[in-house]
Amino acid sequence: MTYRFDYSWIAEYWPVILKGLVTTVELTLIGTLFGVALGIACAWTRSLGPRWLRPPVVAYVELIRNTPFLIQLFFIFFGLPSLGVQMTEFQAAVLAMVINLGAYSGEIIRAGIEATPRGQFEAGASLAMTRFETFRHVVLIPALQRIWPALSSQIVIVMLGSSVVSQIAAEDITFAANFIQSRTFRAFESYFLTTGLYLLLALALRQALRGVGRMLFPRRAAR
Amino acid sequence: MMTFTLWDILRNLLLAARWTVLLSLVSFIGGGLLGMALLYLRIGKARAGQIFVQGYVELFQGTPLLMQLFLAFFGLGLFGIDVPAWLAAGLALILWTAAFLVEIWRGCVESVARGQWEASASLGMGYVQQMRYVILPQAVRVAVPPTVGFSVQVVKGTALTSIIGFVELSKAGTVVTNATFEPFTVYGLVALIYFALCWPLSKSSQILERKLNVAHRNH
Amino acid sequence: MSLIAITEVKKRFGDVEVLKGINLDVERGEVVAIIGKSGSGKSTLLRCVNGLEMIDDGSIMVAGAQLINDDLHLKALRLKVGMIFQQFNLFPHLSAGRNVMLSQMVVKKTPAREAEAMARRMLERVGLGHKFDAYPDQLSGGQQQRVAIARALSMQPMALLCDEITSALDPELVNEVLAVVKELAADGMTLMMVTHEMRFAREVCDRVVFMHQGRVHEIGPPEEVFGNPRTPELRQFLGAQLVV
Numbered sequence: 001m002t003y004r005f006d007y008s009w010i011a012e013y014w015p016v017i018l019k020g021l022v023t024t025v026e027l028t029l030i031g032t033l034f035g036v037a038l039g040i041a042c043a044w045t046r047s048l049g050p051r052w053l054r055p056p057v058v059a060y061v062e063l064i065r066n067t068p069f070l071i072q073l074f075f076i077f078f079g080l081p082s083l084g085v086q087m088t089e090f091q092a093a094v095l096a097m098v099i100n101l102g103a104y105s106g107e108i109i110r111a112g113i114e115a116t117p118r119g120q121f122e123a124g125a126s127l128a129m130t131r132f133e134t135f136r137h138v139v140l141i142p143a144l145q146r147i148w149p150a151l152s153s154q155i156v157i158v159m160l161g162s163s164v165v166s167q168i169a170a171e172d173i174t175f176a177a178n179f180i181q182s183r184t185f186r187a188f189e190s191y192f193l194t195t196g197l198y199l200l201l202a203l204a205l206r207q208a209l210r211g212v213g214r215m216l217f218p219r220r221a222a223r
Numbered sequence: 224m225m226t227f228t229l230w231d232i233l234r235n236l237l238l239a240a241r242w243t244v245l246l247s248l249v250s251f252i253g254g255g256l257l258g259m260a261l262l263y264l265r266i267g268k269a270r271a272g273q274i275f276v277q278g279y280v281e282l283f284q285g286t287p288l289l290m291q292l293f294l295a296f297f298g299l300g301l302f303g304i305d306v307p308a309w310l311a312a313g314l315a316l317i318l319w320t321a322a323f324l325v326e327i328w329r330g331c332v333e334s335v336a337r338g339q340w341e342a343s344a345s346l347g348m349g350y351v352q353q354m355r356y357v358i359l360p361q362a363v364r365v366a367v368p369p370t371v372g373f374s375v376q377v378v379k380g381t382a383l384t385s386i387i388g389f390v391e392l393s394k395a396g397t398v399v400t401n402a403t404f405e406p407f408t409v410y411g412l413v414a415l416i417y418f419a420l421c422w423p424l425s426k427s428s429q430i431l432e433r434k435l436n437v438a439h440r441n442h
Numbered sequence: 443m444s445l446i447a448i449t450e451v452k453k454r455f456g457d458v459e460v461l462k463g464i465n466l467d468v469e470r471g472e473v474v475a476i477i478g479k480s481g482s483g484k485s486t487l488l489r490c491v492n493g494l495e496m497i498d499d500g501s502i503m504v505a506g507a508q509l510i511n512d513d514l515h516l517k518a519l520r521l522k523v524g525m526i527f528q529q530f531n532l533f534p535h536l537s538a539g540r541n542v543m544l545s546q547m548v549v550k551k552t553p554a555r556e557a558e559a560m561a562r563r564m565l566e567r568v569g570l571g572h573k574f575d576a577y578p579d580q581l582s583g584g585q586q587q588r589v590a591i592a593r594a595l596s597m598q599p600m601a602l603l604c605d606e607i608t609s610a611l612d613p614e615l616v617n618e619v620l621a622v623v624k625e626l627a628a629d630g631m632t633l634m635m636v637t638h639e640m641r642f643a644r645e646v647c648d649r650v651v652f653m654h655q656g657r658v659h660e661i662g663p664p665e666e667v668f669g670n671p672r673t674p675e676l677r678q679f680l681g682a683q684l685v686v
Contacts, residue, residue, distance in 0.1 A: 003301045066375065066421035067414045068382035070393055075414060078406035156285075163287035167386060174289060187297040195290040202285040342531035342590075345492050346545035346597060347520040349513050356548055360535045 007193070009184045013176075020176030021197060023090070027172060028159040028205070030094050035101025035158070036151070040140070042106030047113045048135055057106070064103035070164045072096050077168040093165035093172075101158045108150050112143035145217040152209040156202050163198070173197055227403045233412060239395030240416050246391060247378045247420075249313050254320025254377070255370075261325040266332050268350065276325060283322030289383050291315045296387045312384035320377055327373060331366040332358060368435060372428035375421045382417070392416060445470045445601060445632050446491065446523075450500035453486060460486050462656040463500070468601070473633045475643035475664075478653035479679060484636045487653070488603045491634065492525045505600050517549070524594030528606040530586040532578040538565060538589045539574035542596045550597070557596075564592035568622050584615030588622055595626075602626065604635035640683050644668050652676050 045057045064072065076099075077092040087095065116139050124134030144151070166175035177194040181187040261279065264272035283291065295318075296311035335358050343357040385394035396413035400406045444467035453461040460483045468474050476484045489495045491502055493509055493516045502509040507518040533541050542561035546552040552560070565571050568588035578586055587607055594602055604623065608616045620642050627633055627646050637643055643650055643664060650667040652660040654675050660667055671677045 062422065062425070063414075063418060066379075066425055067417045068379040068393065070382045070385070071396070071410055071414050071417060074393075074396070074406070075410040078400065079410045080407070082405075082407045160285075160287040163289045164383065164386070166289075174287070177290075177293070181297075188294070188301055191290055191293040191297060195286045195294060198287055198290060199282070199285045336531075338527060338529050338531035339533065341494055342525075342527060342533070343545070344494060344516075345520055345525035345527075346593070347517045347549040348545060349517065352548045356544055357533055361533075364535065 005189055006186050007189055009180065009186060009189075010193075013180050013184070016176045016179055017173070017194070017197070020171060020173040020194075021201075023170065023175075024159070024162060024172040024201065027090075027093055027097060027162050027165065027170070028155075031097030031101055031158060031162070032155050034094075034098040036105050036109075036155075038098060038102030039105030039109050042102060043109035043113055043143075044135060046106070046110050048131060061103045061106055064100055065107070069096065069100050069161050070167065072100060073164060073168060089165070089168050089170040092168060093162070093170040096165070097158060097162060100161070101154065104154050104158075105151055108147050108154060109143060111150075112145075112147035113139060115146055116143055141217065145213075148209075148213045148217065152206065152213070155209060156205055159205055160198060160202060173201075227399075227405075229408070232399055232403060232405075232409055235399055236392060236395050236409075236412055236416055239390060240392045240420070242389070242391040243378065243381050243393075243417075244420070246309070246312060246316065246381045246384065246389070247374070250316035250320050250381065251374055251377050253313070253317035254324055257317060257321035258324035258328065261321055262328050262332075265325055265329050266354075280322045280326055283319050284326070288315070288319050288380055289386060291319055292383055292387050308384065308387050308389040311387055312381070312389045316377065316380060316384070319380065320373075323373055323376070324370065327369050328362070328366055331362040331369075334365055335361045365435065368428050368432035371424055371431060375424045375428070378421050378424070379417065444468060445472075445505055446634065447503040448487070448491070448500070449502075451487070451490060451497050451502060452499035453483075453490060453495065453497050460656050461490070461497070464656075464658055466651065466658060466661075468632060468634055470600075471630045471632055472649065473627045473647045474635070474649050474651060475647040476634065476636045476651045476653060477638075477640070477643065477679070478659075482653040483656045484651075484653045485605055488525075488605050488634060488636050492523055492603055493519050494525070521549075521597065522599060523601045523603055524597055524599035525603045526587070526590050526594055526605065526607045528609050530578075530583070530590045530610070532586050532589055532593075534578050537575050537577055538570065538581065538592075541578070541589055542593045545593070546596055560596050561592070564596045565589070567595070567625075568592045569618075582615060583611045584618045587611065587619045591619075591622055591626075601632035601634065604633065604637070606636050606638065608637070608639060638683075640668070640680075652679065654679075 042057050042061060045053045046061075073092065073096040076096050077087065077089070080087070120138055120142075121134055124138045125131075129137065162172060163174040165172055166178055169175065173194050177190045181190040184190065261276050265276040267273070292311060292315045295315040296306055296308070299306040299311055299314070339357055339361065340353060343353045348357070381391060382393040385391060385397065388394070390398075392413055396409050400409045403409060446466075446468040448464055448466040451461050451464040452459065464483075464487060466474075466487075476487065478484045486495060490497050490509065491504065493511075496511050497509065504519055504522040507522050508515060509519055510516075532538075533544065536544060539558065539561050542564055543554070543557040546557040546560060547554060562571060562574060565574055568591050570585060570588055570592065573581060573585065573589070578589070581589065591602075607623075608619050611619065616639070620639065623633070623635070624642075624646055635647075647664055649661060650664050651658055652667060652675075660671065660673055660676050667676070668680065671680055
């Protein structure tokens with residue numbers, strides 16, 4: 001192979017990449033925060049919440065888990081405006097990520113809640129706490145602790161999956177790569193570099209989540 | 224301007240969905256075969272093989288599938304071939320699928336109790352015999368539900384190949400949208416077709432999982 | 443020459459030396475019980491004799507087969523001694539009969555028909571001839587352990603190692619397993635067993651080994667070890683057993 005790698009464009013284009021990196025990180029942070037919150041709400045509904053609310057939540061979770069993120073994104077960004085809902089690319093991307101992570105993390109967190117020893121609920125009840133208070137103060141944190149590794153993996157998956165938001169022109173890392181390759185015609189170099197960025201980002205995110213886990217759960221969960 | 228009935232739209236999408244199904248099958252089967260080869264290295268005794276597979280998994284699970292598709296597409300191009308989209312799509316999806324399946328399967332092999340290794344060793348079996356007659360038969364039973372479950376990820380993963388120009392269900396969705404200007408209907412239908420493909424797989428994975436747990440409790 | 447010759451065996455896990463120079467010879471047809479507190483090294487010793495653990499010093503020989511850490515030597519050793527585990531370790535995906543047939547066929551290359559005949563004989567011997575097609579999860583703990591014994595016997599070993607084989611059983615199932623072991627002893631099988639069943643050890647064994655802190659602390663015929671313990675450690679150990 002006589003191909004020569006050419007990275008001379010970096011000097012000119014690194015701000016584009018940096019901007020993409022910031023956008024991807026922002027998307028991930030906001031998406032994770034609201035996505036996990038939505039997931040907790042779904043998990044609560046499905047395992048402890050009012051019965052009439054369960055079927056719609058099941059439908060939501062199943063629909064999201066069985067369709068591609070790309071289509072969810074297109075539906076939100078291209079489809080919803082015909083109902084009069086207008087969004088920027090960034091808003092649509094965040095919304096899609098929240099909805100996506102909400103469904104996945106809901107299932108993961110539910111497993112954590114259902115692994116709670118019955119005695120924990122009974123202890124809460126015997127102390128005159130309501131069901132919701134027991135959930136909020138006794139059940140939730142140990143449940144999150146049980147499934148934290150699985151939840152962390154899912155968050156990394158969602159971060160990597162966010163690369164498709166470039167398809168609605170949200171200006172993330174992948175968007176930067178596309179932009180650079182269209183200007184410089186150094187497609188392989190551009191994608192190679194950004195792929196490396198994603199890899200580093202994934203490693204960093206995993207470490208960060210481990211740190212968050214240590215902060216949130218200094219003690220061992222009841223089993 | 225042409226007008227499209229709902230049936231026109233659906234028919235076009237369904238025709239394209241055949242390619243989604245085909246690509247999914249190729250990726251899953253190819254990824255499965257490659258995954259087996261990687262598993263052989265991963266649970267084998269050679270340290271170099273284990274490290275290689277660990278690195279492989281880290282690389283393919285730590286980067287976006289979309290990037291892998293781009294790299295396959297433009298990377299194969301470096302060899303001076305005019306790369307058809309289906310080739311890059313199939314290659315990237317096979318490599319990606321293998322990285323996930325090998326990790327799923329390794330977990331299943333490691334879930335077999337230590338006592339099974341010791342009992343078979345005490346009967347004089349060598350490593351290969353232990354694997355073939357004692358460990359793998361048990362691991363395979365455990366592996367079926369998560370493997371079926373992962374096939375859903377493969378089907379959904381094929382949607383990204385539309386971005387490098389492979390014409391399957393998602394690409395057809397974009398094309399039809401551009402012709403009809405009805406994104407809400409078209410992407411809604413696309414989502415429903417994906418759902419129809421994926422949901423039975425998800426559901427059977429859950430049912431298989433439940434059966435396995437019941438069988439385990441009887442011990 | 444002794445069937446099992448354990449000479450100056452030392453074994454450490456990390457910083458902890460669990461066997462500090464064990465010497466023990468077991469004669470053909472002899473039944474030896476190993477007793478002692480948990481952590482005294484008794485299970486480790488047994489596992490070394492089967493090559494499930496490697497030793498750091500000394501040697502273990504069973505009928506001319508030496509414990510050496512390579513596949514060929516380990517296989518030769520394991521063909522001489524069988525092992526029964528606390529947790530039975532039956533293969534859950536195979537029927538009782540298939541459990542007994544498998545290693546004959548893959549290790550000894552015995553034809554299926556002969557392996558099956560042997561399996562039926564051995565299951566008959568442990569009183570489970572009628573359970574040939576039952577799966578492990580359909581059997582009680584006592585029955586599973588008897589299948590495990592039949593499985594080890596089918597390889598026609600010269601000695602059997604029993605590692606607390608009744609400890610995981612409900613009390614009412616202990617006797618059916620001990621009865622099988624007793625019969626094996628009566629038939630002249632060489633047995634080395636780690637056990638907490640003191641009465642059984644007293645009745646059936648030719649010699650009793652008391653291990654303490656990685657050493658053979660006392661050894662002798664059961665009347666002597668149980669009737670006239672010479673060291674305070676053994677006295678204390680036996681006292682604690684009586685309370686239980």
